[in-house]
Amino acid sequence: MKTINITVKVWRQENAVAKGHFEDYKLTEIDTDMSFLEMLDVLNEGLTLSGELPLAFDSDCREGICGMCGAVVNGEPHGPVKAVTICQLHMRSFTDGQTLVIESWRSKAFPVIKDIVVDRSAFDRIMMAGGYISVKTGTTTDANANLITSDIAEEAMDAAQCIGCGACVAACPNASAMLFVGAKVSHLSLLPQGKIECVERVRKMVTQMDKEGFGSCSNEYECSVSCPKEINISHIARMNRKMIKATIKSVVG
Amino acid sequence: MKIKIPSIIKKQIIALTGFLLSGFVAAHLLGNIMIFFGPDAYNSYAKKLMSLGPILYLMEAGLIIIFLIHMGFTITLVIENRKARPIAYKKTPSTKKRSIATRIMPYTGTLIFAFVVLHLLDFKYNNHYGMVAGKLQEGLYARVYESFTDPLHSLLYIIAICAVSFHLTHAIQSMFQTFGLSSAKSHPYLVKISITIGVLIALIFGSLPIFVMVKEKAAQKPKVSFYDTSKEVMHNET
Ligand code: FES
Numbered sequence: 001m002k003t004i005n006i007t008v009k010v011w012r013q014e015n016a017v018a019k020g021h022f023e024d025y026k027l028t029e030i031d032t033d034m035s036f037l038e039m040l041d042v043l044n045e046g047l048t049l050s051g052e053l054p055l056a057f058d059s060d061c062r063e064g065i066c067g068m069c070g071a072v073v074n075g076e077p078h079g080p081v082k083a084v085t086i087c088q089l090h091m092r093s094f095t096d097g098q099t100l101v102i103e104s105w106r107s108k109a110f111p112v113i114k115d116i117v118v119d120r121s122a123f124d125r126i127m128m129a130g131g132y133i134s135v136k137t138g139t140t141t142d143a144n145a146n147l148i149t150s151d152i153a154e155e156a157m158d159a160a161q162c163i164g165c166g167a168c169v170a171a172c173p174n175a176s177a178m179l180f181v182g183a184k185v186s187h188l189s190l191l192p193q194g195k196i197e198c199v200e201r202v203r204k205m206v207t208q209m210d211k212e213g214f215g216s217c218s219n220e221y222e223c224s225v226s227c228p229k230e231i232n233i234s235h236i237a238r239m240n241r242k243m244i245k246a247t248i249k250s251v252v253g
Numbered sequence: 254m255k256i257k258i259p260s261i262i263k264k265q266i267i268a269l270t271g272f273l274l275s276g277f278v279a280a281h282l283l284g285n286i287m288i289f290f291g292p293d294a295y296n297s298y299a300k301k302l303m304s305l306g307p308i309l310y311l312m313e314a315g316l317i318i319i320f321l322i323h324m325g326f327t328i329t330l331v332i333e334n335r336k337a338r339p340i341a342y343k344k345t346p347s348t349k350k351r352s353i354a355t356r357i358m359p360y361t362g363t364l365i366f367a368f369v370v371l372h373l374l375d376f377k378y379n380n381h382y383g384m385v386a387g388k389l390q391e392g393l394y395a396r397v398y399e400s401f402t403d404p405l406h407s408l409l410y411i412i413a414i415c416a417v418s419f420h421l422t423h424a425i426q427s428m429f430q431t432f433g434l435s436s437a438k439s440h441p442y443l444v445k446i447s448i449t450i451g452v453l454i455a456l457i458f459g460s461l462p463i464f465v466m467v468k469e470k471a472a473q474k475p476k477v478s479f480y481d482t483s484k485e486v487m488h489n490e491t
Contacts, residue, residue, distance in 0.1 A: 009343075072344070072346060074344050075342065075345055075346045076346060077346055103342055103343060106340050106341070106342055107338055108339050109337070171346045173334075173356075174334035174338075175338040176334075176337070206259050206260070206261055207259060210257070210260050213336075213337060214337055215334035215336075215338070216260040216264060216333060216334055217260075217264070218330070218355075219355070219426075219427040219431065220355055221351070222346065226346065232437045233437075233440070234435065234436050234437040234440065237429075237433045237435050237440075238433060239261070239433070240264075240430070240431055240432060240433035242433070243262065243265075244432070244433065247259070247262055
């Protein structure tokens, strides 16, 4: 068993209105086979035993599929390993004696609730604005009733991989949510069930996105690099294309 | 009631106006290549352009409006974007994908604006006389020539051209993305094309002052002469 000693510099903030600050903690003999979140569990155990408040952080599945976890580690959303969420990151990715700066996602649209836990309900409201189809889907249809070519199915699936963790917003220099919204728009508009409301959906979702206070995409492409599901920026391009259609339609009527 | 323009549409307006502006840059570049062909070619080109009269004014007015729209929308977006992250990171995510050109877009843009103002004062709203190889000559060529023999002037010009070049390396591929004209397949090529165009612009425009300086140096040595200056007549204003 290999162990390392590390220092964590983590963002502590009592509640949504309090002013936050960084706190340093030394952790010794951290098993390198531990996951990042298990390391935080160890930290919390120590904090609890010494009578301090444990660090609040989000997690649920710890399998990289739910999108609940997330933190910026040394300037990298979800840490230094490509295409993984922070729950799937292991301590072997770090070296002995290293200092890890752990921060929450930073965005006006994602206010901090406590420590590194942020409120991502802005994403939910964007979904509520148009991220659905209004037809009754009924029971599962016959597998071949709706013919979809394999490349379209693949692309829709790629977009559908988005777990809504918010790393794209965290990574974007403008705290823009375009990759998230683009993925949702793509996912629905590529498939026959979602095609019908496509134009309206784009308009509604983009309007909500703007309302939430996300920044505007300036094509920096940082989002895609930090995305644990490697969602491609071509989904943003598709949304931009659909937005032109939506605007012409709303102007011409 | 205030109509809110969606963020994506704002960017598309920036992209469209940027596209029109780069069209102007391309045309301007083609015109300026005339400098390489000597004073007659360049001056007659300038005269032809001036003879367009009202059409030219109309085009200029249009250009100014396009320029203002491009800047106005960009400024609002930059301010909005800064507001979108009120608390900065201790360790800023980035530098993984962003090129230098991308990062300095607002600054190169500002530099270009400052340069355009200077450039207009220099060449458009200035007399069209200048010293060419020690002789006073009339015509825009002479004015440009004299400016470029001044190293400081040339340096400023080259810096501004580099700003345009950087601006375009990001802008061209960015425009395709913003209009939704790029795909996962075409995007890497678009990035390469953008960079190529940016570098070409820097090389062609940037070589102009160097060309003039070399020519002037050569002209000052008595024996070497690129063209016969004895035939040049000094024109008096009537
Ligand atoms: S906890 Fe579910 S993705 Fe990390």
